[in-house]
Amino acid sequence: MVNDWFPLRPPDGFEGGGATKNGQRRGKALTVLAMQAINDSELDKTAAVDSAKRTISTERDGLSALRDALDGSLADAFGKAIERIAAVRGRIIVTGVGKSGHIASKIAATFASTGTPAFFVHPAEANHGDLGMIGSDDAILALSWSGETAELKGIVSYSRRFRIPLIAVTSGENSALALAADVVLLLPRVTEACPHGLAPTTSPLLQLAMGDAIAIALLEARGFTAVDFKTFHPGGSLGASLTHVREIMHRGDEIPLVPLGTLIPDAMKVLSGKRFGCVAVHNDDGSLAGIITDGDLSRNLHRNLVTVRVEEIMTRNPKTVPTSMLASAALALLNEHNIGALIVTEDRFPVGIVHFHDLLRIGAA
16 A cells, blocks of 8 residues: 555656765655555565564673673673762763764663763764863763764863763773773674664663663662652652652541441441541541441441441451552552552551542552
């Protein structure tokens, strides 16, 4: 079937194998015809799946080679890199060009979100004034698969001039970048997933894995906690899941609460008025005695509930959560036991209630 985005005839000015007025237009015309050929032919879905499996296998082999390197020659350099970065009082400047630049930008974001202040500086922009963003207390993490990226020359020279620590992530053992660096994280030479060996596929994946390995090693070394993580992720579902129960629970008069000895009709008024689908029952000293849910009432409709007291049908030792529990953990508990609300307690005294809708409201569910 023909794709409406591409015409059946070649674009004006395209002369088959001959030259056009400029190479860019000729290249675009070739791309158009190649895409049209795919659309006009029956796509071999089995071949496409086989190609995907080969790609994943090739990239998996690359990651295995990186893992093996960490058991050998790369181990000492990795340890030195972690020591250098952990000792930095400023920020980690991550840099690279092309695919390495895209990976570097992601690594900088991962560092920043896990307690290692960092940002990405493009080498070309660095050569035109952004070198001023790099201070003497910083360190530079430079990515270049070959280690011969010309655009890195300025930032590398700057690091040497002002004695700023330089850590290289490269596969070029004797490259200009490796020879200039204080620490070299030498990546193993691997096969690209591209059948022509040209498109960077496996190589940027190894750079990304190395960046993640550094970030997580630093996170663990610093004792970075989920609470710390929330500081840098206040928004979205991740930030919501790291919210504590005490931040979203209903308190005081909002808690559906009745004492032992309360008749069911009176308890039902509290249950329906508070709209949490349950009512907590407390002892004379105020501690939690049990809970009555809509389900408990339904299971006892065959009885004359007018004269029944709450302790006769309540669930004793109900599921409760502390104020310090994360919203994600509370959600897991609700799902595990198929319940809609949890009583929040401190030393068995009810201090709040959190409902599934509260978790929906903040985006944790």
